[in-house]
Amino acid sequence: KAGVTQTPRYLIKTRGQQVTLSCSPISGHRSVSWYQQTPGQGLQFLFEYFSETQRNKGNFPGRFSGRQFSNSRSEMNVSTLELGDSALYLCASSQGGKETQYFGPGTRLLVL
Amino acid sequence: DQQVKQNSPSLSVQEGRISILNCDYTNSMFDYFLWYKKYPAEGPTFLISISSIKDKNEDGRFTVFLNKSAKHLSLHIVPSQPGDSAVYFCAASVGTGNQFYFGTGTSLTVIP
DSSP states (O other): OOOOEEEOSEEEEOTTOOEEEEEEOOTTOOEEEEEEEETTTEEEEEEEEETTEEEEEOSOOTTEEEEEOTTSOEEEEEOSOOGGGOEEEEEEEESSSSOOOEEOOOEEEEEO | OOSEEOOOSEEEEETTSOEEEEEEESOTTOOEEEEEEEOTTSOOEEEEEEETTOSEEEETTEEEEEETTTTEEEEEESSOOGGGOEEEEEEEEOSSSOOEEEOOOEEEEEEO
């Protein structure tokens, strides 16, 4: 089975712009979660989508949003980018229950 | 507020010896725990999991111990190998879905 894929792998944006990141889960997985990783902060949970519905949400501002399509692919959008949004954004997929999540390679976002 | 803590940022161990990575948590409602290994420029790779109804789970060279009364989780790697050198994250979740709280990671170096 193919693993979790994320596109693009690297991205450079400027402050005030918006960005959309994409995640394709493992075939058959219906849950997709997004995490932000910054130095010293570890992985911070953004949100989880399951069957096209947001099931859990972390403590991030409304500039961070997401959605999930009927084929379980998910997108994450960040509007009005700030310098502090520079991070590695990881998505993870699972079948849907309380179980192991499998991570993609991440998208490295740099905001200038 | 960091609900999952890994207080040792780094650990060095001789090849063939035991590596013990520790993790503490504050939320007694956490009911599922995971350990991940991460290499630079890659997403985290799942290692081993444990449910709160157990106190030990083994998978080959990896064993996870859970002490619920102490709110403490540990990962034992025996014997340690140079290829185990990576950053190790513990993660915990509660409730429905896959919202995981991650520690900040411990960088393990196995010296040949």
